[in-house]
Amino acid sequence: MLGGVTHLNLDPKNRLAIPAKYREYLQEKSSGRLVVTLESAQCLVIYPEHEWDAVRHKIQTLPNSLHPLVKSYQRLVLGHAEILEIDKAGRILVPQSLKEMAKLVRETVLVGMGNRFELWDKTSWQLETEKALQASSAELAELLSGLNI
Secondary structure: OEEEEEEEEOOOOOEEEOOHHHHHHHHHHHOOEEEEEEOOOOEEEEEEHHHHHHHHHHHHOOOOOOOHHHHHHHHHHHHOOEEEEOOOOOEEEOOHHHHHHOOOOOEEEEEEEEOOEEEEEHHHHHHHHHHHHHOOHHHHHHHOOOOOO
């Protein structure tokens, strides 16, 4: 399971060091292969390759796949997906085009989301966190009512 918030820096060559606590898991489950893509303009999502296969299939077979909005979403997520390999130093190379689309600069935040990571620019992550902290608790309670946690 991928969890936690880790503050990291992109180096001048767009390399990102994957935290050591995840490397063994990623090597064991996906031979160190990750898939990075967009889901929105706010951040990148990074899936272990074994998790990506199921996600890719679900996106390819979405109902209403001929609807223009669904087609746009498929193009965004599937079209920008790139396979990355963790190098011997435990780093991945973030593609320049995706870095620019997500507005990543040097300081980033890697957020574990269970089966994937999100990679945020530090400033955008701080704004997103503040927004979440100020969200209406009544509205959130309604949305999560069936969760039973």
